[in-house]
Amino acid sequence: MERRIITSFFLIFLIQPLYIPAKEKIKTEELDLVRVLPAKEEKVYFKTTPFIAVDDSGNVYAVDNRVHTVYKLDQSGRLIQKIGRKGQGPGDLELPSRICVDKDKVFVSDNRAISTFDIKGNFLNRFRKFRLITSIAVFQNTVLLAEPTSDRLISAYGFNGMKLNSFGQKYKIDYSIYNNWPKDHVDQMINRGKIVCSENFIFFISESFGDIFKYNEKGELMFMKKMEDIDFIENRRNLIFKAGGEINRKGYYVLKGKDLGYFINDAFYLKGKIYLLLSENYLLFSKGNMSNAEVWQIDEDSLEIEKKISFIITEKNKSNKIYPRGLAIRESENNNLLYYMSYYDDKKGDFLIGLFKKS
Amino acid sequence: MEKLKRYLSPEKKWQKVMGAAFIILITGIILNVYVYTTDCKRAIDKCIKEYVKDKRTALYIINDAHIECRPCFKYDELSRDGNIDIYFLVRKDFSDNDIENFKDTFGISDEHSIERIDNEWEKINKKCNSGNNILYNLLIFIDEDGEVEEIRKF
Numbered sequence: 179m180e181r182r183i184i185t186s187f188f189l190i191f192l193i194q195p196l197y198i199p200a201k202e203k204i205k206t207e208e209l210d211l212v213r214v215l216p217a218k219e220e221k222v223y224f225k226t227t228p229f230i231a232v233d234d235s236g237n238v239y240a241v242d243n244r245v246h247t248v249y250k251l252d253q254s255g256r257l258i259q260k261i262g263r264k265g266q267g268p269g270d271l272e273l274p275s276r277i278c279v280d281k282d283k284v285f286v287s288d289n290r291a292i293s294t295f296d297i298k299g300n301f302l303n304r305f306r307k308f309r310l311i312t313s314i315a316v317f318q319n320t321v322l323l324a325e326p327t328s329d330r331l332i333s334a335y336g337f338n339g340m341k342l343n344s345f346g347q348k349y350k351i352d353y354s355i356y357n358n359w360p361k362d363h364v365d366q367m368i369n370r371g372k373i374v375c376s377e378n379f380i381f382f383i384s385e386s387f388g389d390i391f392k393y394n395e396k397g398e399l400m401f402m403k404k405m406e407d408i409d410f411i412e413n414r415r416n417l418i419f420k421a422g423g424e425i426n427r428k429g430y431y432v433l434k435g436k437d438l439g440y441f442i443n444d445a446f447y448l449k450g451k452i453y454l455l456l457s458e459n460y461l462l463f464s465k466g467n468m469s470n471a472e473v474w475q476i477d478e479d480s481l482e483i484e485k486k487i488s489f490i491i492t493e494k495n496k497s498n499k500i501y502p503r504g505l506a507i508r509e510s511e512n513n514n515l516l517y518y519m520s521y522y523d524d525k526k527g528d529f530l531i532g533l534f535k536k537s
Numbered sequence: 538m539e540k541l542k543r544y545l546s547p548e549k550k551w552q553k554v555m556g557a558a559f560i561i562l563i564t565g566i567i568l569n570v571y572v573y574t575t576d577c578k579r580a581i582d583k584c585i586k587e588y589v590k591d592k593r594t595a596l597y598i599i600n601d602a603h604i605e606c607r608p609c610f611k612y613d614e615l616s617r618d619g620n621i622d623i624y625f626l627v628r629k630d631f632s633d634n635d636i637e638n639f640k641d642t643f644g645i646s647d648e649h650s651i652e653r654i655d656n657e658w659e660k661i662n663k664k665c666n667s668g669n670n671i672l673y674n675l676l677i678f679i680d681e682d683g684e685v686e687e688i689r690k691f
Binding site for chain 1: 601602603604605630631632634635637638639641642643672
């Protein structure tokens with residue numbers, strides 16, 4: 179009897195791993211480059227890698243920081259118009275950086291303001307900003323700004339610039355491990371992130387760690403998904419939260435260890451999925467090369483990674499380095515997803531926008 | 538005669554002309570800088586009556602401010618000093634919301650008034666910033682007797 183019991187336990191012990199459901203494997207997908215924008219015959223050359231946005235008609239908006247303007251391109255890459263020009267007056271732009279298109283409005287942040295244009299490029303209004311912003315999004319008739327040096331991660335403004343509220347707890351950090359760094363400087367590094375919105379929720383994605391915070395319309399935290407088991411991120415967490423920083427002999431603010439850089443460069447939301455555009459730093463760290471870009475597709479509810487999508491840019495046997503910057507996605511008339519990504523091609527020396535889709 | 542010829546030789550002549558031009562250029566620059574600064578100060582002197590109280594005054598003219606890289610120079614220090622009145626003049630195109638956000642971002646106390654710049658001050662602002670590529674903000678210190686003590690650009 180005793181022997182039977184022991185044998186049964188032994189058998190159960192042997193069999194039980196079979197009953198543990200295997201962790202669902204993350205799918206992978208490869209996308210091919212369909213074309214690059216702007217079209218060659220347009221003779222439009224970006225002077226920096228632009229952040230981008232798309233409207234419902236498939237027009238692409240690219241912010242060129244060094245030309246102080248927004249290029250509006252049609253689907254084939256033809257230049258439709260330039261929005262804004264260098265200056266400080268209403269409708270002018272100075273070092274524009276972030277962009278967001280919501281229905282019939284285009285929101286552009288520059289050095290000193292958030293300017294709103296209609297889809298035809300007519301200036302509507304602007305309000306001033308007094309902080310660094312790392313992302314701009316529109317949610318239920320409010321403009322959301324990611325302000326890393328503010329008390330909260332996200333600030334909500336009316337279209338007229340009236341501050342409505344702010345929410346999102348910043349990362350807790352021991353500032354004393356950053357010898358003589360200004361507090362703002364530490365905040366800028368740790369709390370910067372991208373904002374994307376669904377119909378009912380707001381998502382903040384940390385640029386440093388890829389953590390995703392999900393807020394409801396009142397700004398209450400609903401769910402938080404920490405990006406784990408990724409060496410790159412663990413490395414960065416240790417560096418930022420434990421090692422800290424110092425000022426080197428040349429007077430630069432440096433971390434006390436090898437800084438791997440930011441984890442994500444941009445994020446986009448479409449139909450229940452969040453897409454993270456991974457940085458060149460991560461590509462170099464994880465794959466040892468930067469020849470193709472990578473986007474992770476994340477489910478809006480579980481905030482789990484569902485799919486890893488590779489953007490194949492470089493032809494085989496070539497070794498171009500790709501520095502991705504901006505991401506925008508839209509659904510075509512045939513319900514196919516079209517992915518737009520801006521990048522710098524090291525070998526060609528060009529700043530481009532690639533249109534990718536599944537072949 | 539020989540000496541005069543040597544003195545007027547093409548080589549020497551060229552050197553002299555260049556020397557004279559250089560001196561004129563330097564003098565011009567010094568004069569320009571002097572005129573601009575004194576003009577700026579003189580223009581401010583004419584307009585500060587309403588800000589002259591029996592106390593020292595700090596008057597900020599704000600063209601553009603950014604908490605990380607263009608903060609309100611010395612505001613924290615000055616706002617702790619009870620013996621100084623502080624006023625802000627911001628650009629005309631600041632909306633009410635901009636003023637409110639400015640106040641909120643920089644923690645400007647309700648005691649310190651923020652107004653939009655008028656035409657007179659706008660001229661002064663331009664005068665004090667002429668020759669600069671960017672519009673600097675100005676911090677003007679006025680003493681108890683209504684004299685401009687110092688003008689700081691930031």
